[in-house]
Amino acid sequence: MRTEHPHPFQHCPSCGAGDLQWNSSNRFTCPSCGFVFFHNTAAACGAILLYQDRVLLLERANEPAKGMLDFPGGFVDPGESAEQALIREIREEIRLEAQELRYLCSAPNRYHYRGVTYNTCDLVFTGTLTEEPGSLQETEIAGFVLLSRDQVRQQLDRIAFPSLRQAMELFLRGPVSDSTESGSR
């Protein structure tokens, strides 16, 4: 197991000086040249998607959390809204268009990737599918499962990240009838 660096780099990206001062977990200033950098919280999105009242979860093909269950979703690209990012990620990962996407909640996460820790704010939505996935983005996803709410409850520890577990717990406490109905209430 590789040790995580507390900060993503040790030398100033502007002048190369090696005596960086991290003022907090996400900000440094270079005493040599005055360069300031914010390693800001990144926005990420994910969806709890229902197909015939079962929850779609994806099996991660890569680290971090390889083999664990994840929501369709990913990082919000520059210039995108969370909704646009989510629609794009769902298309990329499961080749489908989700319906009735609605904001559920957000939760903080720490995403470790190749020695860098990214603080994220995960924006979680709910939605529905009219068919189950026929093909997957195999570079990122090893497979999928469709689980009943009870099955999800029993397997919460298979969900990859605390932020997503938290969102799923909130979803599981919510009304059941909301998932398959469409139109006005």
Ligand SMILES: [Zn+2]
């Ligand atoms: Zn510098």
